[in-house]
Every structure is written in C-alpha cells, then in structure tokens.
Amino acid sequence: MExxxxxxxxxxxxxxxxxxxxxxxxxTTVRGPHWDSRxxxxxLFLPPALLLFTLFVVLxxxxxxxxxxxxxxxxxxxxxxxxxDNYRFVLETRAFWxxxxxxxxxxxxxxxxxxxxxxxxxxxxxxxxxxxxALRMLFFMPYILAEIATGLIFSFVYDGDYGxxxxxxxxxxxxxxxxxxxxxxAMPAVLIVIVWKYFGFHMMLFIxxxxxxxxxxxxxxxxxGATRSQTLRHVVIPLLYPTIRLxxxxxxxxxxQLFDLVMPLTRGGPADSSNTLVSFxxxxxxxxxxxxxxxxxxxxxxxxxxxxxxxxxxWFMRDE
Amino acid sequence: xxLLRTLGLAAAGxxxxxxxxxxxxxxxxxxxxxxxxxxxxxxxxxxxxxxxHPGVKIEMQFLENEAYxxxxxxxxxxxxxxxxxxxxxxxxxxxxxxxxxxxxxTDRVKGxxxxxxxxxxxxxxxxxRVYGLPMAVSQVGFLCNKELMAKAKVxxxxxxxxxxxxxxxxxxxxxxxxxxxxxxxxxxxxxxxxTHLAVRIGGKTAFDAALRGENGGFxxxxxxxxGELFKQLVDLQPFQSGFLGFKNPQAVGYFxxxxxxxxxxxxxVYHLQRALAAxxxxxxxxxxCWFDFPVVTGGKGDPTDTLGxxxxxxxxxxxxxxxxxxxxxxxxxxxxxxxxxxxxxVPVVNGADSGLNNSFMKLIAANLAxxxxxxxxxxxSLGPSVGRVVNDVTAEIAGGSMSPQDASxxxxxxxxxxx
Numbered sequence: 160m161e162x163x164x165x166x167x168x169x170x171x172x173x174x175x176x177x178x179x180x181x182x183x184x185x186x187t188t189v190r191g192p193h194w195d196s197r198x199x200x201x202x203l204f205l206p207p208a209l210l211l212f213t214l215f216v217v218l219x220x221x222x223x224x225x226x227x228x229x230x231x232x233x234x235x236x237x238x239x240x241x242x243x244d245n246y247r248f249v250l251e252t253r254a255f256w257x258x259x260x261x262x263x264x265x266x267x268x269x270x271x272x273x274x275x276x277x278x279x280x281x282x283x284x285x286x287x288x289x290x291x292x293a294l295r296m297l298f299f300m301p302y303i304l305a306e307i308a309t310g311l312i313f314s315f316v317y318d319g320d321y322g323x324x325x326x327x328x329x330x331x332x333x334x335x336x337x338x339x340x341x342x343x344x345a346m347p348a349v350l351i352v353i354v355w356k357y358f359g360f361h362m363m364l365f366i367x368x369x370x371x372x373x374x375x376x377x378x379x380x381x382x383x384g385a386t387r388s389q390t391l392r393h394v395v396i397p398l399l400y401p402t403i404r405l406x407x408x409x410x411x412x413x414x415x416q417l418f419d420l421v422m423p424l425t426r427g428g429p430a431d432s433s434n435t436l437v438s439f440x441x442x443x444x445x446x447x448x449x450x451x452x453x454x455x456x457x458x459x460x461x462x463x464x465x466x467x468x469x470x471x472x473x474w475f476m477r478d479e
Numbered sequence: 480x481x482l483l484r485t486l487g488l489a490a491a492g493x494x495x496x497x498x499x500x501x502x503x504x505x506x507x508x509x510x511x512x513x514x515x516x517x518x519x520x521x522x523x524x525x526x527x528x529x530x531x532h533p534g535v536k537i538e539m540q541f542l543e544n545e546a547y548x549x550x551x552x553x554x555x556x557x558x559x560x561x562x563x564x565x566x567x568x569x570x571x572x573x574x575x576x577x578x579x580x581x582x583x584x585t586d587r588v589k590g591x592x593x594x595x596x597x598x599x600x601x602x603x604x605x606x607x608r609v610y611g612l613p614m615a616v617s618q619v620g621f622l623c624n625k626e627l628m629a630k631a632k633v634x635x636x637x638x639x640x641x642x643x644x645x646x647x648x649x650x651x652x653x654x655x656x657x658x659x660x661x662x663x664x665x666x667x668x669x670x671x672x673x674t675h676l677a678v679r680i681g682g683k684t685a686f687d688a689a690l691r692g693e694n695g696g697f698x699x700x701x702x703x704x705x706g707e708l709f710k711q712l713v714d715l716q717p718f719q720s721g722f723l724g725f726k727n728p729q730a731v732g733y734f735x736x737x738x739x740x741x742x743x744x745x746x747x748v749y750h751l752q753r754a755l756a757a758x759x760x761x762x763x764x765x766x767x768c769w770f771d772f773p774v775v776t777g778g779k780g781d782p783t784d785t786l787g788x789x790x791x792x793x794x795x796x797x798x799x800x801x802x803x804x805x806x807x808x809x810x811x812x813x814x815x816x817x818x819x820x821x822x823x824x825v826p827v828v829n830g831a832d833s834g835l836n837n838s839f840m841k842l843i844a845a846n847l848a849x850x851x852x853x854x855x856x857x858x859x860s861l862g863p864s865v866g867r868v869v870n871d872v873t874a875e876i877a878g879g880s881m882s883p884q885d886a887s888x889x890x891x892x893x894x895x896x897x898x
Contacts, residue, residue: 233552234578319721337721429723430880447864
C-alpha cells in the first residue's frame, strides 16, 4: 500500500514536471545497454517530437518576434518596419505596468494565502478518517470547474444588485458595493476567485506527497520525543520541500498564463485595473488588430516565462 | 438491403452532383445577427432567391460579434473565405480596401445604387468606388421612462440643451430616481457621450480637421471641451451604482426593468429592451419617450446632425457575380420593407420606410433623413485601434481616473501612432 502510493505520487510529480517544462525532447534521456539501440530510439522518437516542437512552438515564437518589428493590422503582408518601436510603445503604456503589477499580486496571493491554506488543509485531510475523502473532493471541486464558468458564476456572486455578496450586505442593512466595478476592489475580488479556484489543486498535490512520506521517519521523531508541531516543522515540511517547490512553480506559471478567469469577471477593467499580462495582450493586441504591438507583448511575456522557468529550475529544482 | 439502397442513392447523388458542379454556385454569407426572428426572415429571403435562381446556393454562416472582429483578418486571407461579410464601414473598411481583400463592385451596382440613401452608400464608397452595400442606419439618442421622468417633474420634450440635461439629472436625483443607466464595462456606451458632444460642439468641420491633424488634431478645443462637458455630467454621479461593471445588455435590461429614467442608446434599443428586461416584457411603447442628444450653447454643429451606425455588407475578393446579385436582391425595396415592418431596422432603400409601422421608428427615419451630417460611431470610423482608445479614455473620464485634457491627448497620441 505504502509503496503503491509512493509511486503514484512520484508519477504525478514527475509527469507534471515534464509537461510543464515543455520538454518534448525527453526521449534522449532513455538509457539503453548499447549505444546502437539508444541511437535507434533517438532516430525513431526524436523527429516527430522535434517536428511538433518546431511547428507549434519555435516557429510561432519566431513569427511573433518578426511581427513585433512592424506596425501591422493583420491585413496583407507586414511592410511598415518600425524596429523596436512596438516595445517602446508597450513599455510606455500604463496598462502594461498595471498588468505586470497584477501578475505580481497574483503570485503574492498564491504564495502567501493559497499555498499555506492548501498545506494546512492537506495536513488535516491527508490522514484517513471518515469524511476525509468527501472533504477532499469538496475542496478539489472548484479546480474541476471550467475557468469561464467560474468567472461567470462569480460575476453573479459579486453582482451588487442581485448577487450573494449584495444579499449579505443587505442583511446587515448596508448598501452593497459593486466589487467588480471599482478600480480599488476589482483586483482583490479577482484574487479571491483565484485562491478559491486553485487551492484545491495544491492541496491535492500536498496530500499526495504527504501520503507518500516515509512514515518511519515520523515514527522515529515521535519516539525521540518530538511534539506534533516539532515533527511538523522539522520532519514533515522539510520532506515536502520538493512538492512545495513544484507547487510554487505551478502557482507562478499559472499566474503568468491567467486569462480565461479574468475575461468573464472584469475583462481587465475598470480602467485596466484588473488586467493580467495575457488579457492585456488580448485587449490591446488582438481586439485592436495591432498585430505588431500584440506580438511585442507576447515576446515580452515569453521572455519573462522562459527566464523564470530556467532560473527557477536551476536554483530551486536542481535535484528533481 | 438498406445498405445497398444507400449506396445506390449515394452513387446516384454523386452522378447528379457531377452534373451540378458545373451549374451550382455557392454564395457564402457570414452574418452576426443574434435575433432569431430576424435571421428567420433572412433565411426565407435566401431560400426565395435560390428558388428563383436555380444553380445558386446561399450558405449562411454565423460568428459572434467579438469573435468575428478578432478573426476577420485571418478569414479574409483564407482561400475558403465567405463572399458576403458584415461591416460597420469606417476605419476597418478602409484598412480592408487598402489591403485589397474586397471586390470593387461599382460597375455591378450601377443604376441599382441610386435606390439607396446617398449618405449610407457613401459610407461604403472610397474614392468614388463602391465596395459594399448598406443595409440599415441607426441614431443615438436618449430613451426615457415616462413614469420616472414624471415622478421628478422633468419634461423630456423640454430637454434641449446640455444644461437642461444636467438640470434634469439633478431633479431626478433629488426625486430619488437613478437618472441614467449605462453599460460602462463595455466602454462604447460611454463613448457616445464624448463623441456626441464633439458632434454638437465642433460639427463635421472639427472632425474632418482632426482627421487631417489640424489644430492639434483630437487634442483641439472641440475635443477637450467635449471631455469637460462630459465631466460636468459625470460629476453629478448620474449613473446607476456600479455602472463600470455593467455590460451593455445588462444596462439595457436595467432600463427595460424601469429602474432608471434615461439611457443614451442606439435607436434599436427601443425594441431590444423588451427582450433583455427581467420579465421579458419590458417597457411598453406608451411608457417610453425619446429625445435627441441636447445641443451645446455656442456649438458649431447643427441640431439636426446625428451620431449613429451605418451597417452593411461587403463582397470579398474573387467572389462569384451571384454574390453581388443576391446582395442587391437582399437589399431591395421588397425585403427592406419587410424588415422595416418588423421594426428591425431603419431601411436604406428609398421608399422602404413606408414599411415602418411604428411612430418611433418613423421618427428616427425622419431624423436621419433630415440629418446633413451623420457621424458613424467613432470606434468604427477611426478604426479598431484608435477607436478602442476613444472607448478607453471616455470610460476613464467616467470613472474619474483621467482628466478630459489627458483623454484628448491620449486619443491624439494613438491617432499619430497610427493603425
């Protein structure tokens, strides 16, 4: 039973890590007894992966970089070469910095609220007791919901006239605020939805890791007279470090990709106060048919993601 | 047995199909209409055309509004592009003409085009060449709720100047009525205020001058003053609570529910509010009033000038001649009279307005006929990029996060940055 769970946990962790890293070149790590068979494997498996990777990752990125040097509305061929002006325009746009700030806020909220919450719940629910599975399912539920559906549901919840929030405020005799309609409250309201939606996912990661822990270490600590909180601090959490690092990685990458939750909630508004980088790209690039400008945002976003992914892997996830 | 018969039929069909290939032309028609009643009429027209023109098939395709705008450049450059596409004219049309993705249909509509309202046709004409045909026109103005206006003792017919409007807002607020509902999250309903003020203050000359970059372009006095006057209204807090979070359909429904006294809207909202009201009944005609956008004292614009939409259809490059032929059939007096009869639109074909059987629609048609300067929506006429900046900054003025001066500067900067 123990070993079975260990492999499941490991499998989840390694499979997701591979997927996130976008490492389509994985087959090269296969080790065969002879060089010949390794070579055959490479010959057989590398070309399709390389082809797909080139077609759907490398080429579009190169194309975006190329377009970003043009003032182009998407019709015909791009001809109006403007060099790096699009990058300057992006950096001069106030909404870009707001979007960047919002992405930062999402990361902060994930690290300071979401992950501790997920960890606390995981520590409570990892043990077997009646109702644990039901509770786990309950907390995991928001993660299963589609982002668009979640956004729509919460735009009703937050509605200042008919929403749940409105009726709670009215129960206290106050006039309900329109949370999504004010520059001060729109982003916090979005953050709450993000935490609500994704904490269950991180909780599941932690539960999987907790169940895979070597129980003998915990028993040893207990025999040595460690209290529950000491065991937690000095044994359990250090053993969870790999999962925590993975979880942080997901939270940050997720923040950089966030789009479909924002659109139904606020569309980045009011006054760009709740844009993320991707919704900023959509609102200012695609829906304005400024392909060059949008591409420049895309390239900047790509640079941020790549820098982050490589630094993070190098510094924090070396052993995995 | 069944299989054999199917195979036989398929083979027969294939043979017939071979025959038909030479004769059959398919005209692909991409539209955005979401009102099923109107689509039904369009379908009937298409079937009737097919019946009277053997060998031609009209294939209707649908895309949602925003999706259409985003996909359009790609669609137009694909080999499988539709032949007839929807258009709001303006800057987007200009970009399409320059890119050479449209058919010049000037010669094929010669004679026929005389039956169309000249101003509407002009929106689809560039350098004397015709690239599309108009289908409908609309006017932006204030719809009001008679009961709520009466409650605050405001006479809508007496609201003639901008100051009258401000006074009306004050009276409505004093009477505890929400003066104006607006779908601020969509931004464009807010841009009507700023742009219609510019139409009133500067008239056609100011807009044309701005396009040419004269007097500081969109940063000229006219546009700064539009922002300032809009700010006067905003400072009275005339809108429903949380207006920046309301999408347009919600706002229209709010008006239909009788929760606000006025809304600045496209004339089609007169009928749309019923469908979007919570009870699906909305306000009956005897409860709705309408007044034109108030004039600004000292403004150079003529009081009869109008702001509104001009919608129509374009023919894409390399389309079969049947596409233009069908379009002429679709935008004919007969069909336009039917659509006018259903109050779906103010028609553009001469004489089709006789089909209008509703006093409100007749009024709008008369207004548009009298208008010497019909300004197309800014967010269309300035093209998608600058147009959206206009929407952005007007929403920011309304939200109090941008000054009127900075707003005009931002638009001028976007205009200079170009599309």
